Amino acid sequence: MTTSGLSAGAAARRLGVAVTTLRTWHQRYGLGPSRHEPGHHRRYTVEDMVRLQVMQRLTAQGVAPAEAAAWARRSPGTTGADPSAAHAGADGILGADGVPVATDGNPAGGGQVIALGARADPAARGLARAAMRLDGPSMRHILALAVEGRGVISAWEEVMMPVLIGIGQRYEATARFVEVEHLLSRSVTEALSTVPRPPREIAPRALLAAADEEQHTLPLEALAAALAEAGVASQLLGARVPPRALLDAVDRTGPSVVVLWSQVPATGDVSQLERLLALPHPPIVVGAAGPGWPTADLPPSATPLGNLTDAVRVVAAACS
Template sequence: MSPGAAYSAGAVARRLGVAVTTLRTWHQRYGMGPSLHEPGHHRRYTEQDIERLELMQRLIGEGVAPGEAARWASNRSHHTVLIGVADAGDSAAAVRGLLRAALRLDAPSVRHRVAEAVRALGVVAAWDNVLRPVLSVIGDRHAATGGLIEVEHLVSGCVSAVLGAVPRPPEGVPVRLLLACANEEQHSLPIEALAAALAASGVPVRSLGARVPPAALLAAVRRTGPAGVLVWSHHVSTAAPDQLEGILVERGRPLVVAAAGPGWDRPFVPSGVVFPDSLAEALVILTSVLT
């Protein structure tokens, strides 16, 4: 089938091996219908629509509830992760397996699958291709419905435990990097992942964890004199720019002050702050000050 073609419900049903009535149900209940519409004609399925349906079908076949499978498949970024990351090994299977275990609240399986992803892919690729996509889907579902709180807590705890178990550099290696969550920011897993990735590269860090008041952050900078500081904010409500201003005017300020996460409104952040857009980029930025 050519990339620009469009297909009837009957053609798609034959390709998937399902009844046309099943496609209609998926459309009506979950919004997984055809997206191409031409005036005077029935809606038609595109290749992209079919790929989403194929992904949904695979997830259902592996035990994911249809509604969850549809929400997963309809998210294009997660879709890309599942079917397009060949260089990260079998990331698709890892994501599906972790999601199934999470929805069952199977803590031993979740922890095992997280550990296997980190072992097989390394911290950065495991975070980008397996852990973050699963956490994002669960978080999006919670934001939309208020549900899956117990799933989010269980997965977060397992991920935190595995990241914390990544071997740290030996004592005596100078600690020149400081990581912290913004004031009242409770989402600490991203800086835990960064700390683990740095540790795997032989770089130790000081991590202050969640909900670090500006005064405490500034005190830590003064006491330890880090070469690089990174502050994480997940939401705009925790990303007050004044948390960074004090560090920037400090005598002997760090060589790099980084603001990471989607919470920061960049035009309002003081000049001199850098914005890593990924775990890998944060790793490069922070280690650059150590050479």
């Protein structure tokens, strides 16, 4: 930034928000440009930009704009800052990244909340609140920050999974919020798909598929993204793969490892695994992933996969 500060357009571009948003934050919440030279438009200083970044982060986490602006105006390093103030939210809860965290009891989202527990990650709380508001842009923002900042495995386990499990419980208790579940699933899919895949010269040796009639695919999408991050190429067939189609795909591509996902017991028919293992040239590893498989009745040569980290390790080893 030059010593003379940034114009509104340049500040908006740097933050990735619309100029009209900056104008609103200026007019309604007093977060305007402070440098003034006679005969020129006001410019945003470094301190102004810090305030705007705090505002942007908190609103993306679901904090109400007026409250977010109050925190932004008091951010450390800005005029009138009270450094201790930035370490506790209005309700006294401190986020892991040092920003105040709105509690689940806050009425935002019409009083409808996804319960995450007291120790939930601030980003998960923000995601849950944005999900209940059906606020897709904020969900995308939070998820993108999580994936870029923490990597796929942590983003999945600390941010995405708790909210998915929470909305599942909400659905179970109320038979409502399918719209939230759908938008959340879509946003998770989009965030995971942005992780760059290995170059096309690396032939995928891992085949990932959901079991017959199995509609849940997000954990496999997380696996594909985490593998890509580790430089391992994979192919994901997607939801509801009939056994015959899976066998044909294995026959045609000869993968070293197949991971078959079953989320619900209705799709955890072990004959799908047995048929893969009985092929003349079976994959080195046939992974049974997901809570739908009957653990005690798995074929002895199938490899049970219990979490994302283990799955990445097993698949990467089989592909190396």
